[in-house]
Amino acid sequence: MIEIQSLTVGPFQSNCYVVVCTQTQKALIVDAGDEAARILSAVERMGVDVIAVLNTHAHLDHVAGLPDVVESLKVPVWMHADEMPIYDAVEQQAAMFGLVPPGRVEIDRFVEVGEQIKVGNLTGEILLTPGHSPGSVCLGFWRETPPRLIAGDVLFMGSIGRTDLPGGDYDTIIDTLRQQFVPMPPDTIVYPGHGPHTTIEAEKRANPFLAPLVRER
Numbered sequence: 001m002i003e004i005q006s007l008t009v010g011p012f013q014s015n016c017y018v019v020v021c022t023q024t025q026k027a028l029i030v031d032a033g034d035e036a037a038r039i040l041s042a043v044e045r046m047g048v049d050v051i052a053v054l055n056t057h058a059h060l061d062h063v064a065g066l067p068d069v070v071e072s073l074k075v076p077v078w079m080h081a082d083e084m085p086i087y088d089a090v091e092q093q094a095a096m097f098g099l100v101p102p103g104r105v106e107i108d109r110f111v112e113v114g115e116q117i118k119v120g121n122l123t124g125e126i127l128l129t130p131g132h133s134p135g136s137v138c139l140g141f142w143r144e145t146p147p148r149l150i151a152g153d154v155l156f157m158g159s160i161g162r163t164d165l166p167g168g169d170y171d172t173i174i175d176t177l178r179q180q181f182v183p184m185p186p187d188t189i190v191y192p193g194h195g196p197h198t199t200i201e202a203e204k205r206a207n208p209f210l211a212p213l214v215r216e217r
């Protein structure tokens with residue numbers, strides 16, 4: 001069975017998710033956004049064996065806790081290759097907000113679109129979902145009932161990720177939503193990078209960006 005713990009961290013209130021296979025206690029951390037100490041004590045308290053950290057994308061608010069988490073847990077970092085220009089600019093992102101840059105760890109492996117990520121007995125599919133940033137990925141656990149989607153900053157309850165930062169593009173995110181999100185199972189629970197979780201059905205009904213795309217069809 002899948003269990004998804006969320007921690008809201010840092011000045012931008014980003015969601016860090018710990019995805020756990022309850023049969024094996026294997027876990028994947030998604031977006032060590034900040035407050036590494038809190039993330040580390042959460043996984044310790046849960047008693048899980050973390051296999052890796054996945055960055056949905058490389059905005060500062062999703063990677064600022066990464067160096068301390070990785071150093072402490074000695075786990076690999078995964079990300080999509082298209083996100084490297086954003087990852088390489090983390091220092092500039094910090095300067096833009098007047099924040100101390102978090103330091104840097106290397107990306108150990110680039111995930112690929114369609115790749116199946118094994119977390120114990122769970123299988124998550126990597127979706128490449130650009131628009132908010134060029135190499136944004138989501139992670140879909142389609143075999144679960146209901147299905148779960150870790151959505152990064154692509155889709156929020158009632159909104160979508162901003163597209164005015166470097167590498168962002170409005171038409172691209174709308175295309176991502178149209179081609180990949182509209183067809184998703186309606187009961188999919190969406191775990192966004194900020195704010196509360198929601199469902200595909202609720203967003204197709206009420207999200208001002210997604211609802212018009214449903215009516216197009």
Ligand SMILES: [Zn+2]
Binds near residue numbers: 059
């Ligand atoms: Zn972002």
Ligand SMILES: [Zn+2]
Binds near residue numbers: 061153193
């Ligand atoms: Zn964010």
